[in-house]
């Protein structure tokens with residue numbers, strides 16, 4: 605009998621779910637024992653994803669907490685906003701460990717969730733129970749818990765790029781501006797007008813300006829780190845590429861700081877954390893340099909002329925921004941080494 609941790613995936617037919625299947629296939633201590641679909645139960649998963657032919661021969665299971673518990677110890681939820689809010693109570697009550705990749709449990713205020721997501725918020729008891737799984741920052745709080753809310757893709761790149769500077773008082777948090785870009789897989793597999801080929805190819809567009817649901821998530825964490833209310837300007841752009849997020853951040857520097865000061869601050873903050881790589885001076889990261897990996901790469905440029913710093917942070921939205929960080933959190937919840945199953949070298953070019 606296998607001693608591996610048994611894992612179920614709700615939303616396994618979406619991009620986040622299928623990335624979990626890919627990454628968990630080489631995890632040394634976990635195995636996927638149930639792939640779940642609300643719309644295609646009974647069908648083979650390889651029907652919708654022929655690249656999984658002969659890798660996964662399972663038929664999709666229904667969304668049934670008792671059935672999931674009979675097959676698994678841990679369940680990942682990779683469904684659109686609003687679904688996990690209703691599912692999580694029964695999954696926790698069935699005795700499962702739960703990692704939610706959607707935004708349903710990230711915001712601690714129900715009012716904020718309802719304002720930004722335009723959906724009914726989850727029960728406050730479960731919101732309170734959820735630990736926000738930004739692993740490099742709150743990893744100690746994740747160890748051993750039953751329920752983790754995985755951060756959003758843009759907040760992951762953005763917060764890893766800002767937190768050390770905010771915490772050390774290197775920048776003035778009231779001056780932060782965030783300019784973020786995402787590949788189209790960030791919008792999920794479903795087809796839409798804004799993401800079909802002729803709308804996207806050779807195009808570059810801003811969207812959800814001042815209305816993006818990740819604004820309150822970023823502000824909630826920066827407020828916690830700064831110890832004072834922080835508001836930011838955050839603009840997202842859609843780039844005609846499949847994977848990758850780049851978050852470019854600007855802020856006023858407090859006092860005189862050099863590139864080297866930022867580099868050594870960040871190297872010290874992330875010391876011992878394998879997945880954040882700080883670039884040497886003048887070598888700024890690009891999305892291809894983290895493609896398919898769980899890395900977040902960060903570079904800096906202090907401009908003495910303006911007194912501002914530019915911080916560039918890149919991730920793969922489906923790995924560090926979703927499935928990879930979720931597995932990192934699973935490792936921490938289970939008391940395993942957080943890097944297990946995640947030591948991929950980025951695919952290049």
Ligand SMILES: NC(=O)C1=CN([C@@H]2O[C@H](COP(=O)(O)OP(=O)(O)OC[C@H]3O[C@@H](n4cnc5c(N)ncnc54)[C@H](OP(=O)(O)O)[C@@H]3O)[C@@H](O)[C@H]2O)C=CC1
Nearest residue numbers: 615617618619620641642643682683706757790792793926
């Ligand atoms: N794509 C990305 O880069 C990132 C996504 N996220 C978040 O992760 C979640 C999943 O995203 P993504 O995989 O891209 O989305 P997709 O649209 O690709 O997939 C979502 C899946 O959810 C399932 N689903 C839909 N409705 C229900 C329901 N009522 N009950 C159960 N399952 C349902 C669908 O599968 P079926 O019909 O088979 O049940 C669908 O395949 C979202 O909340 C997203 O915001 C977070 C970070 C990054």
Ligand SMILES: CC(=O)N[C@@H](CCC(=O)OP(=O)(O)O)C(=O)O
Nearest residue numbers: 706707756757786787788790791
């Ligand atoms: C390119 C693109 O459309 N990206 C999505 C990211 C969705 C996501 O991951 O956000 P939640 O998990 O918070 O829903 C967006 O900007 O809304």
